[in-house]
Structures are given as structure tokens and as C-alpha cells.
Amino acid sequence: MKRSKAVRRDVPLHLWVVLARAFDAVNRHSRTSIARFGLGVTEFGVLEVLYHKGELPVCQVQQRILVESSSTTYVVDKLCDRGLVRRRPSPADRRVTLLSLTAEGRRIIERIFPVHAETMRRAVGALLPRDQTRTIGLLRTLGLGAARRHKTSEPTSPD
């Protein structure tokens, strides 16, 4: 399969294209898998992080599920309505709201998580374990670098 001349030569741009494609391909597994359980990816993300980390401020959940704060509010609202998540004001800092799983929420994520995890293990199974580990290292550098660059270029001028 050929690449266009522009991209074949331009390694950084090619990397960006391939990153987007790989994410999309794996993400489709995630979406389909989670949809089986009547949840959206973001809803699942909230349940999952509370399951593994315990009670957390909204802002910390937000950082982990990779959406904007207003979207977080929206999803948490839905989960509260469905009785899977509970809000309570933080005693330490009156700006923050703490989130935790209800008994029902815990029951559900405990049942769902292992099944979904297995799906995702298969989704990335085209890479050998050794290459998976390599890729983790490379993507961590890439991701952290991109995040840092974005943060430092935001307050100042665009270009």
C-alpha cells in the first residue's frame, strides 16, 4: 500500500496520520464493546476510574477520561440519575465535589470491566508483547511531550 509523496517523505506528519488511524481502529473496539453494556465510552471511563482509584474529585476524573469539564458534568449527571455514581462536597476544599460509586455502580463495573478488558487485549493483539512494551515507551514520550508543548504554547501567542 502506497503513501502519498508528501507524507511518505514527511516522517512527522506520517506519524500523526498513523497515530490517528491506530487510535481510531482500536477505539472502535472499545466503543462497540462498551455499547454492549448500554453505556457510552465516557460513562464507562468514569465508572472505571472510580472503581480503580476510589473516591475522586471531579477534576481528577476529568483529566483521566480526556474530555472537557462541561462534558464531565454532563456524564456524571447521567450516572447520578441512573444511581451508579454519587456526589458529595469535599470537606477539605469547598470548591471540589467528590465522586464515588454507589453499590449498584460497583456491581455493574465489577461485572463489565473484565469482559471489556479482555476485548481490548485482543484489540491490541496484533503486536507481540515485546513490541507492545516498546510502543508504550514511545507513545509515553510522544504524549507527554505533546502535552507539555501544548500547555506552554497556549498562554502565549499562537505563532
Added chain:
Amino acid sequence: MKRSKAVRRDVPLHLWVVLARAFDAVNRHSRTSIARFGLGVTEFGVLEVLYHKGELPVCQVQQRILVESSSTTYVVDKLCDRGLVRRRPSPADRRVTLLSLTAEGRRIIERIFPVHAETMRRAVGALLPRDQTRTIGLLRTLGLGAARRHKTSEPTSPD
């Protein structure tokens, strides 16, 4: 920086998390950069692919911009309204609609693309060129494998 025990041990799941984070971090550069020009990422994607590949059927554009067909229709509508893209029926196959840039569309993407490309090169600049090439290879394998697995598991039963 530590990882939770569950993920630290579970290499495939960790890979999925890191992939999502890396994509998100780089994607923010893309979004911010493209927003400067008063376009959405998907709109930019359409202009870009028509710019580099010339006239194309809607379905081929769709595959490259990684959204569903109905979303493609939506974005193309907007670009046509703005006079940047033109539709015409394919003479060869009466199901397909061919898309191409108008003079105005070409003018805009010609001006925008180099600027955006440079932003994206910087966005992935945390990796050395050598590591960028390595990552491309690994992500290609990962992405193609995931796409194949998803395709073959879709028509049959979920699990």
C-alpha cells in the same frame, strides 16, 4: 510517575491507555491549530485529502477522515455551502458522488496547510526522527491488526 498495579502489569491495557493519551495530546494541537483558520478538524480533513488526492468519491474521503458516512455528508454540505467544495455525479457509477475543491477551496487549503503541517511536526517533536520511524511501523501493525480484527468479528456474534 506511577501506574496503578492493574495496568502496570497488564501490558495490553496499558498500551491502550497510553495510545489514547498520546492521541488526545497530539489531537489537541491539531484542533487548536485548525480552529485558528475557522475550520473544524473534519472540514480540514476533507479539504486536505481533496487537495492531495484530487477529485474523489465521497466514500473514499470518508475512509480517510475517520468518521461515519452521515457525518461526512454533514461536513461536505457545509463546505459546499461555503463554496469550498463541489459535488458532481460520477459518470462511471451512478451511486457515487465525486468531490473536488473549488478555486476558493484550493486557495484556502494551499495557504493553511503548510502552517498547520508545521504545527503538527512540532507537536510530535518529542520523539527523535529515528524513534518516529520506529513508532510509525509499530502503530501501523497495531492499527491494521485492530481494523482487521474488528471487521472479522462484526458480522458474527459479539462474543
Added chain:
DNA sequence: AATAGATATCTAGAAATCGAGATATTAGAT
């Protein structure tokens, strides 16, 4: 040529996500 299945595009309505900004609170500097 007739039918069944695949493909291409689009419609309609619902759902997810974003951006800007309001509000309250905390932290830091003077």
C-alpha cells in the same frame, strides 16, 4: 433477466462534546 446481496449516499433524530462564561473558593503576593 431476475433475484439477492453489497455498496454509496443521504435523511432524521438522538446523543455526545465543545466553548465561553458565571460563580464560588482558594492561594499567593503585597
Added chain:
DNA sequence: ATCTAATATCTCGATTTCTAGATATCTATT
């Protein structure tokens, strides 16, 4: 103490994207 900047959460309205399915056309098989 006071003032300013930063942080946390939420509201509102607009935009984007999805899912499901309608329609038309094409392909392949019988």
C-alpha cells in the same frame, strides 16, 4: 487584610457526531 490570579464546577447554547434506516445502483449468481 486586601487584592489578584488560579482552580473547580457548573450552565447554556451551538456544534459535531453517531445510529438506524431509506433509497438507488451495482454485482454476481442462478
